[in-house]
Amino acid sequence: MLVSLGTAYHDRLDISRTCVAAFHDAPWHVVLAVGDKIDPAELGPVPAHIEVHAAVPQLKVLSHAAAFVSHAGMGSTMESLAFGVPIVAVPQMTEQQANADRIAELGLGVRLSPTAVNTERLRAAVEEVATSERVAANMRDMQSRVGAAGGARAAADVLEALLEGRP
Numbered sequence: 001m002l003v004s005l006g007t008a009y010h011d012r013l014d015i016s017r018t019c020v021a022a023f024h025d026a027p028w029h030v031v032l033a034v035g036d037k038i039d040p041a042e043l044g045p046v047p048a049h050i051e052v053h054a055a056v057p058q059l060k061v062l063s064h065a066a067a068f069v070s071h072a073g074m075g076s077t078m079e080s081l082a083f084g085v086p087i088v089a090v091p092q093m094t095e096q097q098a099n100a101d102r103i104a105e106l107g108l109g110v111r112l113s114p115t116a117v118n119t120e121r122l123r124a125a126v127e128e129v130a131t132s133e134r135v136a137a138n139m140r141d142m143q144s145r146v147g148a149a150g151g152a153r154a155a156a157d158v159l160e161a162l163l164e165g166r167p
Contacts, residue, residue, distance in 0.1 A: 001126060
């Protein structure tokens with residue numbers, strides 16, 4: 001499982017501590033990216049199955065993840081969809097809140113309010129997204145759609161066509 005609250009608002013020591021507490025005895029290998037504003041020592045004792053890093057190669061970790069606790073920024077959301085990894089969205093700002101709402105609406109994960117995150121809710125949300133057949137089916141469908149969209153190359157082709165006045 002990957003836990004990352006993004007690059008702009010990653011100073012949430014409370015949520016990082018909650019993650020350690022929620023998964024201290026869980027059967028998960030947890031990769032926790034805390035950013036550069038949190039000293040890992042502030043988390044207290046961390047079990048060996050929880051890795052704490054300032055930053056991680058997100059795409060590499062997502063390629064092995066069964067769940068992603070995320071701020072639901074657009075980049076992280078699209079990366080998660082591309083890899084078919086269900087999301088526990090903990091949005092920090094308005095754009096992320098809209099993304100988190102849509103993630104929940106489409107059944108691609110669940111949304112938790114950052115002010116309501118506690119060990120029980122977080123653990124239950126991760127268990128739900130990682131084991132739900134409905135979420136898995138929705139993720140497979142969306143992963144297929146994201147892949148079929150053509151990515152950056154297709155987007156560049158559309159922009160070039162628009163700049164050249166082509167439909």
